Amino acid sequence: MVAQHPSAPLAACEGGDVTRSTALLTDHYELTMVQASLHAGTADRRSVFELFPRRLPEGRRYGVVAGVGRALDAIESFRFTDEDVAQLLDVVDERTCEWLASYRFSGDVWGYAEGEAYFPYSPLLVVEGGFAEAVVLETVLLSIYNHDSAIASAASRMTWAAGTRPCIEMGSRRTHEEAAVAAARAAYVAGFASTSNLAARQRWGVPTTGTAAHSFVLLHDTEADAFRAQVDSLGVGTTLLVDTYDVAEAVQAGVEIAGPELGAVRLDSGDLGVLAHEVRAQLDALGATGTRIVVTSDLDEHAIAALAAAPVDGYGVGTELVTGSGHPTCGFVYKLVARAGDDGEMVSVAKKSTDKGSVGGRKHASRRLDDSGVATTEVVGTAAPDDAHHRQLLVPLVSGGEVVGRTTLDEARRHHLRARAELPRAASKLSRGEPVIETLHV
Missing domain, CATH: 3.20.140.10 (nicotinate phosphoribosyltransferase)
Structure with missing residues (x-):
C-alpha cells in the first residue's frame, strides 16, 4: 500500500x-x-x-x-x-x-x-x-x-467500518506533539495497521508508513519528474500521490514510469468515491490490476463507511482520529x-x-x-x-x-x-x- x-x-x-x-x-x-x-x-x-x-x-x-x-x-x-x-x-x-x-x-x-x-x-x-x-x-x-x-474508541469505530481494509494513523500534525505519539499507540490498539509517526515506532513498536506529499511533486518541474525521482529512490512498490494537478494524467504517468507493478496511488481530495471508481477502471485498463488505491482527506468513521462500496484498498485518517471523532475526552x-x-x-x-x-x-x-x-x-x-x-x-x-x-x-x-x-x-x-x-x- x-x-x-x-x-x-x-x-x-x-x-x-x-x-x-x-x-x-x-x-x-x-x-x-x-x-x-x-x-x-x-x-x-x-x-x-x-x-x-x-x-x-x-x-x-x-x-x-x-x-x-x-x-x-x-x-x-x-x-x-x-x-x-x-x-x-x-x-x-x-x-x-x-x-x-x-x-x-x-x-x-x-x-x-x-x-x-x-x-x-x-x-x-x-x-x-x-x-x-x-x-x-x-x-x-x-x-x-x-x-x-x-482515541481508541474512535479508532475502533473506524476499523470496524473499514472491515478488512487497513487504516493508517496520520494525524500527528493535527495535535500536540506528545499527544500524537499517544494517539498513534491507542489507534494501533484499536486495529489501525500503522502510523506516520516515527516516535510511536521508536517508543512503542508501532509500524510506520509513508511516501511523499504534494510539496514533493511541486518541487519538480513536472509531475512525471517527481514520480520518476520517487520510483527511482523508493522502488516501483511505492505509493504515488496523484491529485496535485489532474488525476487521470497523473495515473497515466505513474503507470508509464513504474510499470504495472506500481504499488499504490493516493487520492487526497475531491469526491473520493467517484474518483476511486474512475482510477480503478483506468488502472485496470493500463494493466495495473494489482495497484492499490489509498484515500485520505479528513476521513472519519462515517466517511469510511460511505466508501465501503468503492474500490478502495486502504484509508489514511488524521484530524478526526486524533480528536476522538468529536469526543476528545x-x-x-x-x-x-x-x-x-x-x-x-x-x-x-x-x-x-x-x-x-x-x-x-x-x-x-x-x-x-x-x-x-x-x-x-x-x-x-x-x-x-x-x-x-x-x-x-x-x-x-x-x-x-x-x-x-x-x-x-x-x-x-x-x-x-x-x-x-x-x-x-x-x-x-x-x-x-x-x-x-x-x-x-x-
Whole structure:
C-alpha cells in the first residue's frame, strides 16, 4: 500500500519511556491534600479509588480502554526528584516535601485489560493504598486514560467500518506533539495497521508508513519528474500521490514510469468515491490490476463507511482520529469509594449528587454472556459473580507497588478484537444510540 517499516524491537512494545519523572504531571490540590492529610494523621489510611465513566460520550454505543501500558509506566516513573521538590517549597510545607521526596507507590492496582470495551460505571481502574499515595496519581491517570481511550474508541469505530481494509494513523500534525505519539499507540490498539509517526515506532513498536506529499511533486518541474525521482529512490512498490494537478494524467504517468507493478496511488481530495471508481477502471485498463488505491482527506468513521462500496484498498485518517471523532475526552473520573474506619475495617463512601454521584464500595466487574457468547450486561458490584456466563474484567496490574500486568501492544490488539466481537451486532452501528448493553449494579 505504502512504504512500511518494521516494528522497533519488542522491548519497545512492552514499555515506553519510563526514565522521565511523571510526578509533576499533576494538579496543585493533589499535593495540598497530601499536606492536610499528613497534618491530620490520615495520609496512610487505607483507601480505594476507582477510575470510571458515568456515561459514554453522547450517542456512542461502547467505549474502548487504552493507555493502560502508559499508565503503568507513569506509576513506575512517579518520583519527585530533588529539583521537583525544590520547586514545591512554596506549594507545600517542609514535612510534605520530605514525604514527596521519598514517594514510591506501594499499593495495588486492578483494571480492565488494554483494548477492552467499557460501558457506564465500568470500574476501569481500582487503586488501593494509603490515601496520600493513591490520591496523587489521580491527575496523571485521568490524563492518560481520558485521552487514549477517546482515541481508541474512535479508532475502533473506524476499523470496524473499514472491515478488512487497513487504516493508517496520520494525524500527528493535527495535535500536540506528545499527544500524537499517544494517539498513534491507542489507534494501533484499536486495529489501525500503522502510523506516520516515527516516535510511536521508536517508543512503542508501532509500524510506520509513508511516501511523499504534494510539496514533493511541486518541487519538480513536472509531475512525471517527481514520480520518476520517487520510483527511482523508493522502488516501483511505492505509493504515488496523484491529485496535485489532474488525476487521470497523473495515473497515466505513474503507470508509464513504474510499470504495472506500481504499488499504490493516493487520492487526497475531491469526491473520493467517484474518483476511486474512475482510477480503478483506468488502472485496470493500463494493466495495473494489482495497484492499490489509498484515500485520505479528513476521513472519519462515517466517511469510511460511505466508501465501503468503492474500490478502495486502504484509508489514511488524521484530524478526526486524533480528536476522538468529536469526543476528545471520555469524561472519566477518579473517586474514593472506600476507606478504612477507626477500627481498620473498610467503609464504603460515595459522593451524593443528582448528576455527579458515585457508587460506594470496592467493585468487581464482569460481562454477562448469553449461550452464544454474546455480551448482554455489564455487571458491577461489590460481589463477584461466579458462573460460566460471566467473564471477569478486572486483572491485576500492580501488586505491592510492582507492575505485574504489562502486556504488549499486539496482545492488546488481539484482546480488543475478541472483546469487540463479543458485543451485540448493534455495536457496529454508526448512528447515534444508547450503550449496546446495560450496566447492572449488584
